[in-house]
Amino acid sequence: MKQYQLQPNAFPSNYLNDLWGEIQACPYFTINNLNRDFVGTKGFSVVFVRSHLPQVVQQFPYFKPYLDLALQANCNAFYLNPLLLKEGSRVDPHIDRSLRSYCKTIEPPAVVSVLYVRVPPDMEGGELVLRSHKRQLGQIKPQVNTLLHFQGDLTHSVNAVKTPGNRLSLVCEQYSLSEAELAEIPEFTVESRVAQYATKKRK
Numbered sequence: 001m002k003q004y005q006l007q008p009n010a011f012p013s014n015y016l017n018d019l020w021g022e023i024q025a026c027p028y029f030t031i032n033n034l035n036r037d038f039v040g041t042k043g044f045s046v047v048f049v050r051s052h053l054p055q056v057v058q059q060f061p062y063f064k065p066y067l068d069l070a071l072q073a074n075c076n077a078f079y080l081n082p083l084l085l086k087e088g089s090r091v092d093p094h095i096d097r098s099l100r101s102y103c104k105t106i107e108p109p110a111v112v113s114v115l116y117v118r119v120p121p122d123m124e125g126g127e128l129v130l131r132s133h134k135r136q137l138g139q140i141k142p143q144v145n146t147l148l149h150f151q152g153d154l155t156h157s158v159n160a161v162k163t164p165g166n167r168l169s170l171v172c173e174q175y176s177l178s179e180a181e182l183a184e185i186p187e188f189t190v191e192s193r194v195a196q197y198a199t200k201k202r203k
């Protein structure tokens with residue numbers, strides 16, 4: 001793959017509205033459990049291996065069209081997260097490697113896919129900046145219904161959003177793991193602040 005690739009008009013337009021409604025209504029959707037690079041964001045994460053894709057689709061049917069189109073054949077483990085940024089939110093430079101919490105030896109994902117589900121009209125800020133080492137490769141201004149794929153080892157950041165409204169992206173880190181690494185990854189689990197509280201209470 002080139003370092004990044006944009007696919008405009010990826011889905012029928014009503015799908016973006018469905019996704020927006022379903023994600024907002026999802027009880028897991030709350031203040032982020034991602035790390036401190038994610039400033040003022042909301043979301044939740046679905047971790048799964050390829051063999052459990054049917055279970056993911058059963059619990060989250062509205063992700064199916066996205067997964068059908070975005071998942072790469074050579075990848076076997078996935079970290080899917082809807083990410084909401086509002087005015088003032090930003091994401092500091094990072095390399096995605098969310099599965100490291102399960103297995104320390106994991107390399108960055110092969111590919112990261114991002115669908116822009118909702119973007120404030122005339123948004124100022126909110127661009128995704130892609131870098132390889134210190135060199136800037138591209139600055140992507142999110143457009144609703146554009147599906148972006150980028151090489152998973154690129155450093156990237158999201159400029160602070162300066163416009164009121166909602167910038168919702170659906171991000172999938174796609175990994176190509178060895179059998180030994182794969183064995184460390186949960187087959188299917190949801191990570192959310194909501195779920196964490198629920199788990200703690202039960203103890």
Ligand SMILES: O=C(O)CCC(=O)C(=O)O
Binds near residue numbers: 083
């Ligand atoms: O929404 C975007 O443009 C990218 C977000 C991001 O970097 C991430 O979720 O890891």
Ligand SMILES: [Fe+2]
Binds near residue numbers: 094095096156
């Ligand atoms: Fe990222």
